[in-house]
Amino acid sequence: MNRDHTPCLLVVDDDPAFNRVLVRALAQRGFDAYGATDSEGAVELAHDHAPEFIVLDLNIGGASGLKLIRPLLAASPGARILVLTGYASIATAVDAVKLGAVQYLAKPAAVDAIIQALEVGEDAAESAVPDLPMSVDRLEWEHIQRVLAAHDGNISATARALQMHRRTLQRKLARPPAS
Incomplete structure (x- = not known):
């Protein structure tokens, strides 16, 4: 993170308590952080603040957060989107990346892991193939x-x-x- 510039970050999660805690923790780590708990608020904040980073929950009010990726990128072109979910799967991870997300993390995720995932360059996004097949x-x-x-x-x-x-x-x- 460039210390001469305060990066803007948007958290989109429909759990108000989690949203508030994550926004506060990211603000304490040097981000100009905002939080939205619904789709409309998220797109509005993205238009108003043009965040460089967006942390997006996979489930927003019972609807798929993946449907928000394109509108968020339209509102803030170039934003790096991290999809955060309690129901991680390969299928949704692939869908998220196809739609424009750059990273995908399973909850619970530490704030430092979220920051690291957002700041990792695209060439570092490749992960090692596991030695063992899936159970x-x-x-x-x-x-x-x-x-x-x-x-x-x-x-x-x-x-x-x-x-x-x-x-x-x-x-x-x-x-x-x-x-």
Whole structure:
């Protein structure tokens, strides 16, 4: 981060307490930080402040935060967007990057990890391929996440597509695999 310039950062998360805490922590680390808890407020703040960095939750008021990436980039061209989510999956990470996000982190993420992810150059975004293949639980989780994304987060439609009881799907979603 250039110390001669105070970088502007926008946090978009529908949890008001989390949003406030993250904005405060980022402000303490040298950012001119703003927070929005809904889509309209996020786009308005992006227009008003042209943030260089945006931390975007994957779920905004029950809707996909991915739908906000393009409007945020239109409001603030060149912004580096980090998608932050409690439901990390390869499918949503790929979708986020295709739409223009530069990084993707799973919650909980430390403030310093968020800053590091935002400031890493594009050439450093490549990560090492893991030595071990994914576990069966992880493969199932990834498949569920792809089907859930294809049904715009609708649990009932996803359960029908997977030929699974809705409550079973909800239990599986509540327990992400360790790795």
